[in-house]
Amino acid sequence: AGGKELNAEGMYLMPGFIDCHAHTGGNQAPFAEYVFKLWMSHGVTTICEPGSGNGIEWTVDQKNKSAKNVITAPRIKAYTYFGMGSSDPISTTEQARAWVRDNKLKGADGIKFLGASPSIMEAALDENKKLGLRSNCHHAQLDVARWNVINSAKAGLTSMEHWYGLPEAMFDKQTVQNYPLNYNYTNEQDRFSEAGKLWKQAAAPGSEKWNDVMNTLLSLDFTLDP
Numbered sequence: 001a002g003g004k005e006l007n008a009e010g011m012y013l014m015p016g017f018i019d020c021h022a023h024t025g026g027n028q029a030p031f032a033e034y035v036f037k038l039w040m041s042h043g044v045t046t047i048c049e050p051g052s053g054n055g056i057e058w059t060v061d062q063k064n065k066s067a068k069n070v071i072t073a074p075r076i077k078a079y080t081y082f083g084m085g086s087s088d089p090i091s092t093t094e095q096a097r098a099w100v101r102d103n104k105l106k107g108a109d110g111i112k113f114l115g116a117s118p119s120i121m122e123a124a125l126d127e128n129k130k131l132g133l134r135s136n137c138h139h140a141q142l143d144v145a146r147w148n149v150i151n152s153a154k155a156g157l158t159s160m161e162h163w164y165g166l167p168e169a170m171f172d173k174q175t176v177q178n179y180p181l182n183y184n185y186t187n188e189q190d191r192f193s194e195a196g197k198l199w200k201q202a203a204a205p206g207s208e209k210w211n212d213v214m215n216t217l218l219s220l221d222f223t224l225d226p
Helices: 032-041 056-067 093-105 118-130 149-155 188-201 208-219
Strands: 017-019 044-050 075-081 110-113 134-137 159-161 223-225
Touching: 032 044, 056 075, 075 134, 093 118, 110 118, 118 134, 118 149, 149 159, 149 208
Parallel strands: 017 044, 044 075, 075 110, 110 134, 134 159, 159 223
Antiparallel strands: none
């Protein structure tokens, strides 16, 4: 009673899409109401917010309003940029674990990492996993020489974002990327234009190193989110 019946003869019925990397707020999607409706109109009914520019409190508020159908929006999985909201930079493992616990109390579903020292990453991921939360990482090119996708996966990260950190995990003759001297990390055009060249620096497809990385990620049920 009160339902709406559609004649879908000759059409296709599909489940709602899940967008695993959907920024809202900040300078990437400042008008959240617009992008929420844009996703919904294109069949995206669940999103993972990988670090909102508006902060975790705002994101959790939108998540709760969506769940109650107070706003027109997909279901939201709310992640926080690691260290966001902290008064001081996280420099010890104890600070990392405390921040992760506080993030859970704020209602976050997970953490978005950009990279940190190995000890900080290990502590944060360990604590996050104990709390049952998920995690993803944009392995910033400035940190991948000491912490790549394999390190993250073994430490408990649940997904990598984009391609960063994966070719570096397959380096078998070097540790640091071979970039041109005029490479500008803050220029995304530079980063994207050099991306394919990193794969050429990595182990050859089908080689022992290449297969070892692939099989390790498969065994850990690790997700690649390009």
